[in-house]
Amino acid sequence: MSSMKKTALHGFHLAQKAKMEGFAGYHMPISYPKMGVLKEHLYTREVAGIFDVSHMGQYEIRGADRERFIEYVTPVDLQKSHPGHAALTMLTNEKGGIKDDCIVTKMYDHLYLVLNAGCKDKDVAHIHEALKNAPQLRGADVQFIPLERSLIAVQGPKAAIILSEFVDGIPDMDFMSCRQKVNVKGMEVQLSRCGYTGEDGFEIAVSDKDVVPLVELFLAKNAEMVGLGARDSLRLEAGLNLYGHELSEETNPVAARFMWSISKRRMEEGGFIGYDAIKHFKENATKGAVPQLRVGLVSTGPVAREHTVIEVDGKEVGYVTSGCPSPCLKKNVALGYVNRDLAKKGTKVNLVVRDRRVPAEVATPPFVPTNYYRKSQ
Ligand SMILES: *[C@@H]1O[C@H](CO)[C@@H](O)[C@H](O)[C@H]1NC(C)=O
Numbered sequence: 621m622s623s624m625k626k627t628a629l630h631g632f633h634l635a636q637k638a639k640m641e642g643f644a645g646y647h648m649p650i651s652y653p654k655m656g657v658l659k660e661h662l663y664t665r666e667v668a669g670i671f672d673v674s675h676m677g678q679y680e681i682r683g684a685d686r687e688r689f690i691e692y693v694t695p696v697d698l699q700k701s702h703p704g705h706a707a708l709t710m711l712t713n714e715k716g717g718i719k720d721d722c723i724v725t726k727m728y729d730h731l732y733l734v735l736n737a738g739c740k741d742k743d744v745a746h747i748h749e750a751l752k753n754a755p756q757l758r759g760a761d762v763q764f765i766p767l768e769r770s771l772i773a774v775q776g777p778k779a780a781i782i783l784s785e786f787v788d789g790i791p792d793m794d795f796m797s798c799r800q801k802v803n804v805k806g807m808e809v810q811l812s813r814c815g816y817t818g819e820d821g822f823e824i825a826v827s828d829k830d831v832v833p834l835v836e837l838f839l840a841k842n843a844e845m846v847g848l849g850a851r852d853s854l855r856l857e858a859g860l861n862l863y864g865h866e867l868s869e870e871t872n873p874v875a876a877r878f879m880w881s882i883s884k885r886r887m888e889e890g891g892f893i894g895y896d897a898i899k900h901f902k903e904n905a906t907k908g909a910v911p912q913l914r915v916g917l918v919s920t921g922p923v924a925r926e927h928t929v930i931e932v933d934g935k936e937v938g939y940v941t942s943g944c945p946s947p948c949l950k951k952n953v954a955l956g957y958v959n960r961d962l963a964k965k966g967t968k969v970n971l972v973v974r975d976r977r978v979p980a981e982v983a984t985p986p987f988v989p990t991n992y993y994r995k996s997q
Contacts, residue, residue, distance in 0.1 A: 624642055624645060624646060624647040625645050625646045625647070625675070626646065626647055627646060627648070627672055627674035627675060627770065628674060628770045628828035628829075628831045628832075629672045629674065629770065629772075629831055629832065629835065630647060632832050632835065633648075633649040633652075633672065633845075636649075636652050636653075636654070636845060637652070637653050638650070638651065638652045638653075638845070638847060639651050639652075639653070639847070641848075643675065643737070643848055644675055644736075644737035644738035645675075645737070645738075646675040646737060648672070648675060648847075648848055649672065649845070649847040649848065650847045650848050650849045651846075651847040651849045651850065652844075652845045652846075652847060654844065654845070655844060657847070657849035657850050657853070658850075658947050660844065660845075660846040660847060660849070660850040661846075661850040661853050661854055661947045661948075662947055662948070663776070663844050663846070664775055664776045664817055664819065664846055664850060664854055665776065665777075665819065665854075665948060665988075666776070666777065667776055667777070667778045667842060667843070667844070668774055668775065668776035668777070668778045668779045668782055668821075668838075668842070668843040668844075669773075669774070669775050669776055669817070669843065669844060669845070669846030669850065670772060670773070670774055670835055670838050670839065670843045670844065670845050670846060671772060671773040671774075671775065671846050671847075671848075671851055672770075672772055673771045673772065673773050673823065674769075674770040674771045674772070674831070675737035676734055676735065676736060676737050676740070676771055677733075677734065677735035677736070677737065677739075677740030677743070677744070677766070678732070678733070678734055678766070678767040678769060678771060678825060679732070679733040679734075679735070679744075679764060679765060679766055679767060680730045680731070680732060680733075680763075680765040680767055681730060681731040681732075681733060681762060681763070681764055681765070682729070682730045682762075682763040682765065683760070683761040683762040683763045684761040685757075685760040685761045685762050686730065686731050686762055687726075687731070688757075688760065689750075689751070689757060689760055689762045690724055690731055690733075691886070691891065691892060692750065692754065692756050692757060692891065692892055692893065693711055693712075693746075693747060693750055693892070693893060694709045694710060694711055694712065694722065694724065694892060695709060695710070695712065695873075695881070695882040695883075695886045695887075695892045695895075695898070696709035696724045696881075696886075697882075697883035697885055697886050698724070698726050698731075699885065700883075701726050702726070703726055703727055703728045704725070704726070704727070704797050704798050704799065705725065705726050705796065705797060705798075706723050706724070706725040706726075706732075706796045706797065706798050706812055706814055707723070707724050707725075707796070707881070708721065708722075708723055708796075708881055709721070709722060709723075709724055709881050709882075710722065710867070710873065710878065710881070711735075711743055711746065711747075711893075712873075712892060712893045712894035712898070713869055713893065713894055714893060714894055714897070715869075715872075715894060715897050716872045716873075716894040716895075716896075716897025716898040716900070716901055717868070717869040717870055717871065717872055717894065717897075718863075718867045718868060718869065718871060718872065718873065718876065718878075719739070719742070719743060719746060719869060720735055720736050720739040720740075720742075720743050720863055720867075721736065721861065721863055721867055721878075722734060722735050722736070722743075723812075723814065725798045725812065727798070727800065732798070732810075734771075734823075736863045738863065738864060739863060739864075744764075744766075747764055748764070750893070751764065756891070767825070768828070769825055769826060769827050769828060770825070770826050770827070770828050770830075770831035771823060771824070771825050771826075772823070772824050772826070772831065772834065772835060773815055773816070773817075773821060773822065773823045773824070774821055774822050774824065774838055774843055775815045775816075775817040775819045775820075775821030775822075775846075775854075776817070776819050776820070776821060776843070777819060777820060777991060778842070778843075779819070779820055779821040779822055779843075780820055780822075780993065782838055782841045782842070782843055783811070783822055785841055786804045786805060786837065787802055787803075787804060787811065791995070792995065793811075793813045793993075793995070794813065794993070794994065794995040795813050795814065795820070795992040795993045795994065796812075796813065796814055797812070797813050798810065798811065798812040798813075799811045799812075804834065804837070805833075805837060807826060807827075807830040807833065807834055808826075808827070808830075809824050809825060809826045809830075809834070810824070810825040810826075811823075811824055812824075812825075813993065816851065816854070816855050816858075816860060817851070817854040817855060817858060818854065818855070818857060818858025818859075818860070818986055818988060818989075818990040818991060818992075819854075819990075819991050819992075820991055820992060820993040852942075852944065853944045853945075853946065853947060856942055856943070856944050856946070856953055856954075856955065856987075857946050857947075857948055857949070857953060857986065857987050857988040858985070858986045858987075858988060858990055859916060859955070859985020859986035859987060860986075861876060861878070861914075861955070862942060865926060865941040865942045865955070866914055866941045866942065866955050871914075871957075872897070872898060872901050872910070873898060873901075874898070874901040874902050874905050874909075874910045875901070875910045875912060875913055875914060875957065876914050877913065877914050879902065882898075887899070887902070906960070910960065911959060911960060912938060912957040912958060912959055912960065912963075913957065913958065913960055913963040914941075914955060914956070914957055915938075915955070915956060915957070915958050915963050915982045915983075915984075916953065916954070916955060916982065916983040916984055916985040916987060917930075917940065917943070917953070917954040917955070917956055917969070917971070917980045917981070917982060917983065918949075918951055918952065918953055918954075918980060918981050918983045918987065919951065919952045919954070919971060919978050919979065919980035919981070920951055920952065920978075921952070921973075921976075921978050922973040922974070922976060922978055923943055923944065923945055923952050923973070924940045924943040924952065924954050924971040924973050924978065924980070925940065925942075925943050925944075926940060926941055926942055926943070927939060927940065928940035928943065928954075928956075928971050928972060928973060929971075929972040930956060930958055930969050930970070930971060930972075930980075931969065931970045931971075931972055931977065932962065932968075932969050932970065937958050937959045937962055937969065938956055938957050938958030938959060938962070938969075939956055939957060940954045940955070940956040940971065941954075941955050941956050941957065942954060942955050942956075943955070943956075946987060946988070948988050949987060949988065952980075953983075953987045954971075954980070955985065958982065962982065963982065964982065965982055965983060965984050966981060966982060967981065967982040968980075968981055969981070969982065
């Protein structure tokens with residue numbers, strides 16, 4: 621424990637008697653005794669949960685060539701996006717694999733990048749390597765600046781009502797938009813309308829010294845602390861990929877069904893790491909280049925976890941990458957990869973859980989309908 625990193629909320633979690641575990645090198649709350657994992661999950665779907673996600677990597681990218689740089693290390697398309705717009709994208713490798721998924725937000729004078737906690741060290745090394753050695757970036761004016769500050773998420777159908785108690789103009793904020801220098805009771809925060817639960821919600825970047833008072837403001841408005849346990853079942857119900865499970869250096873955006881994140885212009889023009897390989901996966905997907913596809917799976921009975929083998933007629937046809945009992949559906953939900961010809965919704969397969977063959981059906985995520993806010997509603 622002593623060698624683990626701590627977020628600025630660590631003392632707060634201990635004071636709440638949270639069940640703590642190591643996660644990506646950080647000592648993080650899995651659940652809090654007040655509700656426990658199951659109730660934390662349901663409370664987020666019904667009201668609002670507060671998550672400490674300060675272990676994620678936050679960076680600012682400055683300099684005249686910042687957009688050219690980010691369009692080289694990721695396939696994100698910033699050409700048409702306006703300041704305040706956030707996009708889910710990925711760091712790619714030369715083989716067209718996925719080094720990490722990440723959020724890039726375009727600001728007026730910089731880019732804001734959020735990386736997964738478990739990947740951030742290797743990502744930063746990869747970024748510095750590209751800045752130093754990629755011929756495409758020679759002489760580029762780019763500053764890559766780590767941000768030492770906290771990040772919390774407030775997620776759930778009441779998140780916007782809670783934020784509106786402190787901030788004007790919440791209904792004008794679309795999902796995947798970001799506002800800088802927002803004042804919350806005298807504290808300056810950066811507010812992004814996004815999240816990882818399938819619900820409407822916000823991720824709020826705040827200085828370490830203000831994070832406890834900020835959390836206490838939301839707790840006083842009926843939001844409750846939620847740990848990483850429920851965060852995983854919430855994202856799974858919403859069908860959202862988790863790096864190291866559905867996404868890895870060995871998978872690619874075609875197999876992972878992540879091609880929606882790459883615009884037509886980027887796929888035509890290329891100019892990002894792994895472009896040739898991704899183009900090959902896309903064009904030759906049905907000719908053997910992409911033999912397996914990411915699917916959803918629904919079952920009852922014993923729960924299939926990561927690495928569970930998927931079978932049809934006693935033959936191995938795929939594997940599970942994440943799975944859990946769904947608190948909302950009272951069934952088991954999972955994500956995994958299966959042979960292309962079995963990826964159709966409704967296909968019957970077996971999950972090999974210990975020595976049992978558990979019948980399951982291929983389904984299209986999200987398993988629980990998502991509830992993202994759209995301004996025009
Ligand atoms: C698709 O495969 C063919 C035959 O293997 C190859 O010639 C072609 O270059 C591939 N397409 C791409 C975009 O790599």
